[in-house]
Structures are given as C-alpha cells and as structure tokens.
Amino acid sequence: MTTTYAALLRGINVSGHRKVPMAQLRSLLEELGHREVRTYLQSGNAVFTTDADDLSEEQLTEAVEDAIEKRFGFRVDCLVRSGEYLAAVADACPFPAAELEGRQLHVTYYSEPVGPERFAAIDQAAFLPEEFRLGDRALYLYAPDGLGRSKLAEALSRPSLLKGVVATTRNWNTVAKLVEMTRH
Numbered sequence: 001m002t003t004t005y006a007a008l009l010r011g012i013n014v015s016g017h018r019k020v021p022m023a024q025l026r027s028l029l030e031e032l033g034h035r036e037v038r039t040y041l042q043s044g045n046a047v048f049t050t051d052a053d054d055l056s057e058e059q060l061t062e063a064v065e066d067a068i069e070k071r072f073g074f075r076v077d078c079l080v081r082s083g084e085y086l087a088a089v090a091d092a093c094p095f096p097a098a099e100l101e102g103r104q105l106h107v108t109y110y111s112e113p114v115g116p117e118r119f120a121a122i123d124q125a126a127f128l129p130e131e132f133r134l135g136d137r138a139l140y141l142y143a144p145d146g147l148g149r150s151k152l153a154e155a156l157s158r159p160s161l162l163k164g165v166v167a168t169t170r171n172w173n174t175v176a177k178l179v180e181m182t183r184h
C-alpha cells in the first residue's frame with residue numbers, strides 16, 4: 001500500500017542560516033526511496049509517497065533528520081505526518097478558517113500529544129482577541145494581526161512550554177496547501 005506523507009522541517013532557510021535548498025531536499029527524499037517528492041515554499045515542506053508501510057511516522061522522521069544531518073552537516077528537527085492526519089487536523093479546526101485570512105490562523109504541530117496542563121499558566125483572557133485551542137498533537141492559533149505581531153504566539157513558544165517536544169508552525173495557507181498536495 002502506498003501512503004502519502006508531508007515532512008515538516010523546523011527552522012531552515014531563515015535569514016540565510018541552516019540552508020536546505022528544496023531541490024536538494026527533494027533529491028535526499030528520493031534517495032531514501034520515496035517517490036512523487038514535491039516541496040512547497042522554501043521553509044521546509046515536502047510531500048512524498050512511500051510503500052514503507054512498516055515504518056511509523058517517528059521512524060520516517062528519524063530517517064529524514066539523519067539524512068539531512070549527514071548531507072548538510074547540521075541536525076534539523078522534523079515531523080513526518082500522513083496526509084490523512086493533516087486532513088484530520090484541518091477538518092478539526094475550531095476556528096472559522098474559511099472566513100479568515102491565511103495569515104490569521106496557524107497550526108503548530110507537535111511531536112507528541114500536549115495537554116492543557118502544559119499551557120495552564122497562560123491567561124488566555126489577557127491575550128484576547130487572540131486565542132488558541134488544542135487538537136491532536138496540534139495547537140490552533142488565531143492571531144488577527146498575524147504571527148509576527150502576536151503576543152500569544154510569543155507566550156506559547158516559550159522554551160519552558162515546549163520542553164521535550166518538537167514543535168513547528170504553519171500558517172493556514174500552508175496547512176491547506178499541504179492537505180491538497182497529500183491528496184494528489
């Protein structure tokens with residue numbers, strides 16, 4: 001059986017640091033035996049199909065991280081998620097995505113489930129109209145003025161809240177595009 005996945009790389013190609021050219025990322029994924037490899041934007045989004053159904057998302061993630069480190073000389077945190085999972089996260093969005101601009105809605109994907117206790121110290125009322133909701137290994141953030149101006153996003157990304165998990169954030173436009181790409 002063939003499964004389509006997205007690899008979400010964290011923190012690459014930012015301000016000229018940790019450069020991972022998308023053409024080389026596509027080549028690397030093909031060398032790992034994946035097919036129909038496509039990338040989206042320069043920020044580390046790749047979609048691929050594989051017949052390796054005996055491998056878990058975690059094993060696929062580790063293989064991608066190891067290959068990037070070997071090729072580029074630095075380790076990049078990565079999350080590999082199935083197209084089915086990405087669609088489920090998009091479908092479960094608690095905010096009216098169709099009514100918002102893509103820059104106003106974001107999803108942070110986590111390497112493992114995160115519970116409300118992790119964010120209990122955040123007084124959500126103090127950040128209104130910004131809001132967040134938790135999903136399946138995901139956090140949905142509504143930031144009406146965009147992520148760059150979001151005080152709530154800053155609070156949610158404190159290292160103490162992220163201890164022990166890999167987290168990577170995508171705006172809604174990217175979320176929707178990756179769902180579309182993994183369906184084809």
